[in-house]
Amino acid sequence: MSHLKFLIALACALLFVGSCRTKSSSEQKTDGTNATTLLKAPAFNADSAYEFVRKQVAFGPRVPNSAAHQRCGDYLVAKFKAFGCTVIEQKFSAKTFDGVTLRGRNIIGSINPQATKRIILSSHWDTRPFAEEDPTNKKGPIDGANDGASGVGVLLEIARTLQLSAQKPSVGVDFILFDAEDWGNSAQSKEKYGGFCLGSDYWAKNKHVPNYSAYFGVLLDMVGAKNATFPREGSSLQFAGDVTRNVWNIASQLGYNQYFIDQDGPGITDDHWPVNETAKIPMIDIVHLEVKKADKTFFEDWHTHEDDMRNIDPATLKAVGQVLVQVLYQEQ
Numbered sequence: 001m002s003h004l005k006f007l008i009a010l011a012c013a014l015l016f017v018g019s020c021r022t023k024s025s026s027e028q029k030t031d032g033t034n035a036t037t038l039l040k041a042p043a044f045n046a047d048s049a050y051e052f053v054r055k056q057v058a059f060g061p062r063v064p065n066s067a068a069h070q071r072c073g074d075y076l077v078a079k080f081k082a083f084g085c086t087v088i089e090q091k092f093s094a095k096t097f098d099g100v101t102l103r104g105r106n107i108i109g110s111i112n113p114q115a116t117k118r119i120i121l122s123s124h125w126d127t128r129p130f131a132e133e134d135p136t137n138k139k140g141p142i143d144g145a146n147d148g149a150s151g152v153g154v155l156l157e158i159a160r161t162l163q164l165s166a167q168k169p170s171v172g173v174d175f176i177l178f179d180a181e182d183w184g185n186s187a188q189s190k191e192k193y194g195g196f197c198l199g200s201d202y203w204a205k206n207k208h209v210p211n212y213s214a215y216f217g218v219l220l221d222m223v224g225a226k227n228a229t230f231p232r233e234g235s236s237l238q239f240a241g242d243v244t245r246n247v248w249n250i251a252s253q254l255g256y257n258q259y260f261i262d263q264d265g266p267g268i269t270d271d272h273w274p275v276n277e278t279a280k281i282p283m284i285d286i287v288h289l290e291v292k293k294a295d296k297t298f299f300e301d302w303h304t305h306e307d308d309m310r311n312i313d314p315a316t317l318k319a320v321g322q323v324l325v326q327v328l329y330q331e332q
Contacts, residue, residue, distance in 0.1 A: 036249055041329035042165040045157060046318035052079075053145060053153035053224060053312050061127045061141035062148065064102040064180050069126065073105050076125060076152065076177060080109030083159040085175065088209075092202045096183045097195030104179040106199050108208045111162055115172030119331060120217030120283065121158065121324060123151025124181035124199065124271055133303035143308045144182070146288070146299060150224030150312060152177060154321045161325060169328045174214065178203065178271045186269070193269050200271035204278035215331070216243045217283035219272040223320045225299045226313035228288045230260050230320075234267025240282035247284065250326050256319040265289040266297070286320060 055075065060068035073089075080087050090106040107125065127144030131137060143149075155175045162168060184196030193201065222228070236244045251260035272283040290296040301307045 036246075036253055036330070038250070038253060038326060039329050039332065040167070041326045042161050042167075044161055044318060044321035044325050046314035046321070048160065049153045049157035049317040049321055050312060050314045051153075052156040053149045053317070054309055056125075056149040056152060057143050057145050057309055061129075061143060062125060063129045063141045064104055064126055064183065065100075066141075072125070073107065073179075076107050076156075079156055080107070080159060080175065083109070083156075083163045085109030085111055085159060086113050090203060090206070090208050092199070092206070094180055094198040094202060096198075097185050097189035097191060100183075102180050102183065102198065104199050104202065106179050106203050106208070107177040109159060109175040110172065111159070111174075112168070112172040115170070117170075117331070118172040118174055118212075118214040119328060120174050120176055120214045120275070120281065121155055121220070122176040122178060122200075122217060122271065122275075122283075123155055123220045124148055124179070125152050125177040126179050126182055126199075128182040128303055131303055131305050134305050137305060140305070142303065142305055145309050146222045146224045146307050146311045147302060148182065150222060150317065151220030154220055154223060154317055154324070157317075157321055158324060158328075161321075162328075169331065171215070171328065171331045173328060176203065176208075176217075181271055193273060196269060197271050197274055201274040201278070204274035207279065214281050216240060217272070217275055217281055218243075218247065218324060218327070219270060219275075219283055219285045219287075220320065221270055221285060222288040222299055222302070223286060224312040224316050225288055226311070226316065228259055228299065228313075228316045229291055230286050231263040231265030231289055231291055233265050233285045233287055233289065235276075236267075236272065236284035237264065238267070239272070239276040240284050243282055244284045247286070247323065247327055250330065251319070251323045254323060254326060256323060259316060259319040260286075260323065261291065263291055265291065268297070
């Protein structure tokens with residue numbers, strides 16, 4: 001996760017993307033009070049999602065080129081297959097800002113691959129190779145329980161939920177786990193996106209299916225911490241304002257206002273940028289942004305060795321997961 005603030009000039013140049021707004025079926029069913037008619041959707045199991053997060057962290061830091069990264073990737077592929085997904089492993093090479101060649105692997109698990117109307121749910125699954133924000137020890141990789149594993153854990157549980165549900169959503173769902181997101185340095189890199197988002201940038205230029213497109217996408221990043229706050233991220237509003245507002249509206253009706261707060265936040269550099277900019281698919285970012293601490297953009301233990309399982313709260317996972325399940329079932 002990059003610490004870059006939203007670039008106003010670049011956003012203005014990209015406003016044409018945001019102007020191509022998409023409307024979901026749920027938005028079309030609103031009444032005069034802007035209340036969405038919520039369709040029946042299955043329950044998201046927070047304890048199961050928590051276990052998926054814990055399992056990833058147990059492999060150790062998932063830094064590309066490491067044994068832990070390889071083992072965790074194999075685990076993720078196996079889980080998506082077990083949940084009935086058609087799985088594609090998109091392997092690629094990418095060079096980091098400091099000259100390291102990474103062996104990357106984007107993992108795509110698809111449900112109902114024949115459906116023409118598709119929704120992307122995504123997260124990055126790699127971890128940061130250094131802890132530059134740690135006050136005492138800036139060396140060595142981080143566990144990335146929240147920054148990485150939390151989003152993946154939510155997506156795995158959604159896949160499991162859909163497999164177990166007797167009533168499936170009518171849309172196709174593509175779970176895309178982007179690799180090599182977190183090996184950047186915005187201050188030192190001259191590369192686009194500050195050297196971050198290597199896997200999503202590769203996917204946007206080389207989609208896993210020729211001529212692939214999706215109705216919209218949702219990116220998850222740092223969605224597991226206790227008392228997390230998710231303001232409407234700035235570039236999500238620019239790229240896909242209608243999708244953003246619809247998701248926050250559904251969250252409000254489900255009673256998750258304390259997480260999906262009614263506030264606009266800053267724009268950040270994240271994996272939704274290449275998807276919007278290059279792939280031309282409207283994608284929003286649900287990301288923990290601090291709104292009460294002037295000296296913090298992200299959660300307290302971001303890019304430190306304290307980003308471990310102590311950060312993860314099942315209640316937050318439940319809020320994010322249940323909202324996304326409802327979003328899928330609204331798209332009939």
